Amino acid sequence: MAFAEKNLTVRPPIEVAGRRIKRYHVTADPAGIEPEVEEAAYRFLPQLLQTLPEPDGTPPGGFLVLHRGGDDGAYLNVYSWVWDNALHFAGGAAGQPVLGCPDRDPAHFVRLDRSLIGCVWELPPIAHERDAWVRHVLDAPAPHLDDYLADTLTAPTTGLDRPMRAPTHRP
Structure with a gap:
């Protein structure tokens, strides 16, 4: 099986349902994710945010990953x-x-009811x-949600900034 990293782009944060959310997009297509x-x-997205526990004083921040797969799939992960x-x-x-999607339409989202948190990309x-949450919220003298929102992963791909190790072969 051949593996290739995918493109990673950062979009400006948005506010939805009282939460401030960073946005990451992942796709193999250099043109990005289709507008539709x-x-x-x-x-x-608001339907997914309805599953959150009641506010407890934690700064209302988070992030999402919108991933357009290489086939018909599209995935929206909200953290x-x-x-x-x-x-x-x-x-x-x-x-x-x-x-559990009813069709192959990459714009027809349904709630994922499996215990998956994300794929390698x-x-x-x-x-x-x-690390950004620790830096700007937990280890700061006072929580700084704006600083957290400004601290994004800037790599152009989902890969590491260093070369991958050579594969290990087992007999």
């Missing part, structure tokens, strides 16, 4: 900080019948966001 898929994902240091997940998918933002 992006618009459908952001129309669906919200709760209870000061815990990451809440809610996900949606479109165009992927194996995940969606995980790099999670690692960055953990």
Whole structure:
């Protein structure tokens, strides 16, 4: 199986349902995610935010990863900080019948009811966001949500900034 990193772009933060959310887009297409898929994902976003616990004083921040797969699939992963240091997940998918989607339309999102938190191309933002939350909220003299929102993963791809190791072959 051949593996290739995908393009990673950062869009400006948005505010939805009282939460301020960073946005990452992942796609193999250098042109980005199709406008109709992006618009459908952001129309669906409020439904995913309804699954959050009641506000508890944690700064209302989080991030999302919108991923356009290489086939018909599109995935919307929403991560919200709760209870000061815990990451809440809610996900949606479109165009992927194996995940419960009713059709192959990449703009027809449904709530993901499986315990998946992301694929290999969606995980790099999670690692960055953990460190950014610690830096700007947990380890700061006072929480700075604006600083957290400005601190994004800037790599042009989902890969690491260093070369990948040579594969290990087992007998």
